[in-house]
Amino acid sequence: MxxxxxxxxxxxxxxxxxxxxxxxxxxxxxxxxxxxxxxxxxxxxxxxxxxxxxxxxxxxxxxxxxxxxxxxxxxxxxxxxxxxxxxxxxxxxxxxxxxxxxxxxxxxxxxxxxxxxxxxxxxxxxxxxxxxxxxxxxxxxxxxxxxxxxxxxxxxxxxxxxxxxxxxxxxxxxxxxxxxxxxxxxxxxxxxxxxxxxxxxxxxxxxxxxxxxASADLINHVEGKIKVIKIDNENQLFDIQKQAVVISTTYASKGLTVRIVDKNMNFPGAESVSATLEDAYVYCMGGKNDA
Amino acid sequence: MRKLLSVIYYEYVMQLKRIATWGVLAASVVITLLDGFPSEKNLARIEFLLQPSYFIYRSLSFGALIATFGLMFLLSNRMAIDHKTGMKQLIMASPITKLQYIFGKLLGGFIYTYTVFSLFLALNTLVFYVSVPIDIALTDCLVPFSKALIINVLPVSIFISFISVALPAIVDVRLFYVLASVLFILNAASPDSADKMPFYLITSGDLKKLIWQHPKFPYINTDGIQANLLFLIGCGLISAVPLFLRRKLWRND
Incomplete structure (x- = not known):
């Protein structure tokens, strides 16, 4: 009940x-x-x-x-x-x-x-x-x-x-x-x-x-699609945003690290990581830009 | 009933715990004593100051007005503040009725006002009794003091507390201050207003004449007393009515 x-x-x-x-x-x-x-x-x-x-x-x-x-x-x-x-x-x-x-x-x-x-x-x-x-x-x-x-x-x-x-x-x-x-x-x-x-x-x-x-089911929506890509500059970031939902961006001394939901598998070479609830939530909300 | 008593009790406690309450009380007592302390100079200046009933009568004319405005100011946000702080939402989410909430606020304010006015009169009367240079029986002070508590302070407390708690919950609190100020200025600026319309003198209307009368005018104007009483209690009660009628004030049950 x-x-x-x-x-x-x-x-x-x-x-x-x-x-x-x-x-x-x-x-x-x-x-x-x-x-x-x-x-x-x-x-x-x-x-x-x-x-x-x-x-x-x-x-x-x-x-x-x-x-x-x-x-x-x-x-x-x-x-x-x-x-x-x-x-x-x-x-x-x-x-x-x-x-x-x-x-x-x-x-x-x-x-x-x-x-x-x-x-x-x-x-x-x-x-x-x-x-x-x-x-x-x-x-x-x-x-x-x-x-x-x-x-x-x-x-x-x-x-x-x-x-x-x-x-x-x-x-x-x-x-x-x-x-x-x-x-x-x-x-x-x-x-x-x-x-x-x-x-x-x-x-x-x-x-x-x-x-x-269930929280776990929401995470399952994006499991296997979360990837981390290292890029050199923000121009590359704009290209990525056209093809995938960007979860987060970390700026380092050399370049950027971008966490994405690769829904259409446009980045087969990128490092795959396990999904979190935050990934699933941001994906639901339409990505970092829309969030 | 217990929920209503809880609202009354905590409204009362919260107001009494405010430092400003004691500031208003202290200021009004000091101002009253500056005017009517039975010192040599004041006794020479004020004809009937040796009479306890006259001292109490005089206290209600001057210092009580300071207390009135102070208390109005302190009571004016009792309902508006609940709305601003989120407390009203919290209270509305509890199993308490609109009647319990409104009556709790009004009666808590009333008991608070009555307490402050009683303390105001008690302190003044005590100082007078101790300092007056002639022997006066304690009952000579207690009788007019008790009369003032019932005849004057009771209706005045209804007027001040109900109007100050209820009106700012209906109209903007700034408008409330403007209204109070205009009334005060009209009263103060019109030379014969006190004679023509004594009923609207909050603490100094005809009711006060039941405590002391001038030996040259030993008659009681019952119409004036009734008008004064009706004005104070009537205005207080009428100002509370819109609170009960206003649907937006409470949840839709």
């Missing part, structure tokens, strides 16, 4: 921008990645999922509850971290998470301590939010989403702006939470985060669903 079922979700804003165009996919237990450029519709989709925004058409079921008719049941089961969140700076860490817990109907202060423990913020519980670093604030944001042990965790760009150490810590938190038959939807444009923790993912492009399924 799927924990989240989205069917034909569409949303068009008043200014005519089609944010979501007939999106359908299912999400089961575990960490589910939502990938896409800025403006692809990820945040709009998540807002619809947490009942903050009403889609124009389509249906969403969360844990078997219909979002339209049983919104409160859905909200009771979801923990949410918005993309941009500036928490109340005058409150202490404990008070803020406790406030959010009480709004969710969780009045046991022990639950607040458990959530803070999960994100390794218990020792800072008396510190004011305004005195925390960016990474610590993010952890408090995750703690408020975790409080009350929700069945679904919806995280919108939770790692943006975090240093590598904080991102590793964050992935650890997610993995531990997902172990207990929970569902996490992780929206990001940092491929590494998805690669490390997500078994399944969806890729949105300009409001449309480009791919939904």
């Amino acid at each position: 799927y924990n989240i079922e989205l069917r034909n979700i569409s949303k068009c804003y008043k200014n005519g921008v089609v944010a979501l165009d007939n999106i359908s996919f299912n999400v089961k237990n575990g960490v589910f990645g939502l990938l896409g450029h800025n403006g692809a519709g990820k945040t709009t989709l998540l807002k619809a999922l947490v009942t903050v925004l009403k889609p124009d058409s389509g249906s969403i079921k969360v844990c078997g509850y219909d979002l339209k008719s049983q919104g409160d049941e859905v909200r009771k089961r979801i923990g949410y971290l918005p993309q941009e969140l500036s928490m109340y700076p005058s409150l202490s860490v404990f008070d803020f998470v406790n406030y959010m817990a009480q709004i969710k109907g969780v009045y046991d202060k022990n639950q607040v301590n458990i959530a803070l423990q999960q994100v390794e913020m218990l020792e800072f519980s008396k510190r004011k939010i305004g005195q925390l670093s960016g990474g610590m604030k993010r952890r408090v944001g995750i703690a408020q989403a975790l409080v009350g042990n929700p069945e679904i965790l919806v995280l919108d760009e939770p790692t943006s702006g975090l240093d590598p150490e904080e991102r590793v810590r964050f992935r650890g938190i997610l993995s531990r939470f997902a172990k207990d038959d929970k569902t996490i939807i992780l929206s990001t444009h940092i491929i590494e985060d998805v690669y490390q923790v997500c078994e399944e993912l969806a890729v949105l492009r300009k409001g449309r669903l480009f791919y939904a399924g």
